[in-house]
Structure formats: C-alpha cells, structure tokens
C-alpha cells in the first residue's frame with residue numbers, strides 16, 4: 461500500500477515549502493525535509509504522512525489501561541500506534557518508538573485491516589495510543605471513519621490544533637489528555653515552548669462534548685508541589701467541570717529521568733485530597749495496583765460503585781441507568797452500550 465498519504469491539514473507556501481497545521485508547532489517544512497515529529501515530510505511541495513497504515517505497536521488492552529475509567533468500563537480496546545511524537549518528554553515511557561528511532565518501523569495495517577483485527581480479537585473499540593495520535597492523524601481519522609460499531613478513543617498529550625480536533629471530532633468518543641505541569645515544566649522537560657494550546661485544546665474538546673479524562677504524572681520535585689497541583693485542579697474545575705475524571709499517576713524512573721525516585725504513594729494521596737477538596741468528584745491514583753483510589757465512589761453517598769484492581773473491574777454496582785445502587789445518584793459514565801453485559805450480572 462501507499463505509505464506516503466497526503467496529509468489533511470497544511471498550507472502550501474512559496475518555493476514548494478509547506479506549513480503543517482495539526483499541532484501548534486506549525487512546522488514550516490522545505491522540500492525533502494520533515495517536521496519536528498519526523499513522520500510528516502514535504503515531498504515535492506505536498507506534505508505526506510510517512511506512517512499512514514504503518515502500526516509499530518498494536519494489541520488488546522482493557523480501556524482502564526488508557527486510563528479511561530468513565531467511558532465503557534470493562535470494555536476491550538484494540539490499541540494502535542505508529543512511530544513519532546510532537547513532544548520530547550524526558551520521562552517518556554515509549555521513547556524507543558516516539559523519539560529514539562532511526563528508521564520508521566512497523567507492520568502494514570491499513571485502516572480496514574486494523575478494524576478487522578479489532579473485531580477478530582473481540583474488541584469493543586479502538587484506542588489510538590502509546591505514541592501521539594496527532595502525528596498519525598490521517599491514519600487514525602480513516603480508521604475511525606470506517607470503524608462502524610466500534611468506539612474510538614485517543615490517548616494524547618493534547619498538543620493539537622483546533623483544526624485537527626475538528627477533523628477527528630465527528631468520530632471521537634473519548635480522550636485522555638496528559639496534563640504534565642506548568643509552563644516552566646513543559647519548557648524544561650517536554651520541549652514545548654508554550655503549553656497554552658494544550659489548555660485550549662482541552663476546552664475545545666469539552667465544548668465539542670467529547671468525554672475528557674485528564675492524567676497527571678507526578679514527578680518528585682518537578683511538578684508535585686501543593687501549589688502546582690492546586691493550580692492544575694482549579695483550572696480543571698473551572699474549565700472542564702467537577703465531573704472530569706482526573707488520574708494522578710505514579711512516576712517510575714525511565715529514559716532521561718532514571719536518576720529520579722518513584723513518586724511516594726503519600727504524594728499521590730496528597731494530590732487526591734487536594735483535588736477532592738477543590739470539588740472534583742472522580743479522582744484516581746495510577747500505577748499503584750490495589751490502592752483504594754483506583755475505584756469509583758458515589759459522589760453523593762460515598763458508596764463504592766466500581767471496584768477496580770489494576771486495570772480489572774472487579775465489581776460493578778451501577779444500575780443500567782448508570783445510577784448508584786445505594787442512593788440512585790447519576791454517576792458520570794458514557795459509552796454505556798459497550799459495557800459488557802456480564803458486569804451487570806456481577
């Protein structure tokens with residue numbers, strides 16, 4: 461198949477130069493050169509994707525692994541990635557396929573084949589994940605467009621333009637955006653000159669009625685101060701609303717941050733307290749299997765409504781109308797049609 465599909469959102473400039481429009485870097489790319497992500501290249505004055513239909517990683521994951529806790533709980537997501545990323549995070553857990561690569565690798569997996577594989581593996585939907593779906597937007601878009609009864613979810617860094625959001629929004633069901641820190645953190649550790657477009661993208665996604673969950677990896681001494689956490693959760697409360705699920709994730713030393721210590725559990729617990737005190741209804745810990753805060757509790761009566769261990773749903777105590785079994789409070793859950801029937805039967 462043709463692996464060099466013309467990209468969807470770019471401008472043609474003078475002298476065969478182009479400007480990519482899918483992420484806020486808006487790279488100006490001369491003929492024969494590639495953008496910052498290295499997977500979008502100017503070929504004869506046209507901007508092409510070098511990773512269309514080229515999956516470097518795919519597999520079946522529980523939706524909880526994304527993490528998405530409030531969309532289709534208990535369902536199975538066929539997860540796909542290509543190479544490349546538009547950020548350069550020092551703590552990247554997938555740096556071999558996102559940043560530290562020489563040649564584009566992967567297996568031919570055109571959209572229709574990806575959908576076929578998802579169905580063959582009895583999946584309920586497709587997750588565009590592991591690397592950054594923004595850099596393989598056309599591949600994701602065409603897969604989503606043909607995905608029929610399957611859902612489509614993104615796991616993204618949120619560094620995406622409004623045009624690119626609108627390109628996929630008609631087919632997108634939910635997204636988890638990794639909100640990493642303040643402007644200084646983004647500059648020092650992610651090579652993002654200004655994170656404002658990430659906050660803008662979150663607001664746009666929410667306005668377009670896409671279910672948004674937010675993850676925040678807490679790195680000791682870098683983005684885990686009380687003031688920083690409070691600032692982020694207050695922003696979420698104000699701009700995305702009290703029902704936005706927030707995941708505080710435990711950092712494990714990796715890549716260019718091997719010298720750091722893992723996040724103490726007490727830091728995660730402190731962050732959860734701050735977020736709950738600010739008024740957020742659904743706050744979770746991540747990467748701490750067995751912790752109480754992996755589960756969902758009714759914000760009205762405090763009863764356990766979804767018990768999780770790691771990525772597994774162990775108990776599902778919601779009525780089919782997504783109400784608390786104890787007090788009938790409506791619990792914020794979407795994607796009900798993909799919730800496996802067996803969960804309701806206990």
Ligand code: SF4
Pocket residue numbers: 480481482483484485486487494495496497498499500545546594595
């Ligand atoms: S997606 Fe890639 S080429 Fe396009 S603006 Fe972003 S980094 Fe540059």
